[in-house]
Amino acid sequence: MTAEQSLPATAGGARRVRHALVDRLFHWFSAGAVVVLLATALLPILGIEFAWVAIHWVTGLILAVLVILHVVRAVFWQNLRSMWISFGDIRDGLAALRSALRMSPGAGRLAGKYSLAQKAIHHAFTVVVLTAIGTGLMMLVKIDTPWWERDPYWVSDDVWAIVYVLHDLTSLCLVTMIIMHVYFAFRPEKLHLLRSMILGWITDGEYDRYYDRSDWHARADRRSADAPTYKHE
Ligand code: HEM
Numbered sequence: 001m002t003a004e005q006s007l008p009a010t011a012g013g014a015r016r017v018r019h020a021l022v023d024r025l026f027h028w029f030s031a032g033a034v035v036v037l038l039a040t041a042l043l044p045i046l047g048i049e050f051a052w053v054a055i056h057w058v059t060g061l062i063l064a065v066l067v068i069l070h071v072v073r074a075v076f077w078q079n080l081r082s083m084w085i086s087f088g089d090i091r092d093g094l095a096a097l098r099s100a101l102r103m104s105p106g107a108g109r110l111a112g113k114y115s116l117a118q119k120a121i122h123h124a125f126t127v128v129v130l131t132a133i134g135t136g137l138m139m140l141v142k143i144d145t146p147w148w149e150r151d152p153y154w155v156s157d158d159v160w161a162i163v164y165v166l167h168d169l170t171s172l173c174l175v176t177m178i179i180m181h182v183y184f185a186f187r188p189e190k191l192h193l194l195r196s197m198i199l200g201w202i203t204d205g206e207y208d209r210y211y212d213r214s215d216w217h218a219r220a221d222r223r224s225a226d227a228p229t230y231k232h233e
């Protein structure tokens with residue numbers, strides 16, 4: 001047995017890949033785009049005037065392209081099942097809630113790559129961001145762009161009213177959801193997830209402690225000097 005094989009799995013040296021570089025770039029660029037969109041939409045309402053319209057719609061188009069690339073990658077290169085909410089997830093989520101409220105002993109089953117709460121916030125972001133993009137694209141018809149001149153009469157006033165209410169509503173939802181999302185990202189027990197969204201990896205010990213290996217098979221990070229292949233493969 002070599003020195004590195006005698007290291008316990010929790011020693012912290014061995015790592016598992018949680019997010020590939022391309023997925024981390026997608027997360028941070030789309031997060032940045034959403035923050036720019038919210039700032040350009042809301043700051044003028046708070047009285048900070050600047051030429052916000054062009055920055056807003058160009059950033060919106062960039063976000064749309066990023067989301068399309070993410071969906072293509074999710075379907076062809078990633079695991080759609082890892083974000084799918086199953087009946088088992090709901091059962092395990094209720095068991096975890098009962099245990100948190102001291103209504104039953106034990107912490108329940110370990111999660112796969114994403115917990116029920118993470119899947120729920122992913123799907124909520126999906127609905128809200130896609131609604132914002134869809135209504136935003138419709139609103140583009142109302143302004144002059146390099147490709148066309150504005151046409152305010154494209155659809156009836158009643159339809160425009162619905163489009164505007166939905167688009168505005170998404171900004172309110174996003175502010176609330178982002179505050180919740182960032183709060184959880186900085187909770188002490190979730191800091192390994194924040195690290196994984198920045199550097200890509202979790203330690204082997206964290207993999208053991210928080211995840212069900214039969215549900216999420218994370219590959220060893222080849223860059224970590226002592227990635228153990230002897231124990232789990
Ligand atoms: C119909 C649309 C969407 C589908 C089918 C989809 C699918 C997925 C899947 C399957 C994963 C898990 C990948 C894995 O870890 O194996 C994922 C992760 C993720 N999704 Fe989505 N998604 C959609 C829309 C969105 C939107 C609108 C956003 C936010 C703007 C978003 C942000 C993320 C982020 C940040 C992750 C975690 C990073 C990663 O591991 O890729 N997704 N998505």
Ligand code: HEM
Pocket residue numbers: 018027030031032034035114117118119121122125129178181182185193194195196197
């Ligand atoms: C500074 C702000 C942000 C921080 C610190 C942050 C942090 C994180 C972290 C730590 C994860 C968990 C990754 C994991 O499970 O391994 C995550 C995932 C994700 N983030 Fe963010 N994020 C931020 C902004 C945003 C914004 C603005 C959006 C979308 C509009 C977003 C959408 C998502 C989605 C959909 C996921 C996947 C679901 C989940 O794991 O919760 N994030 N983010």
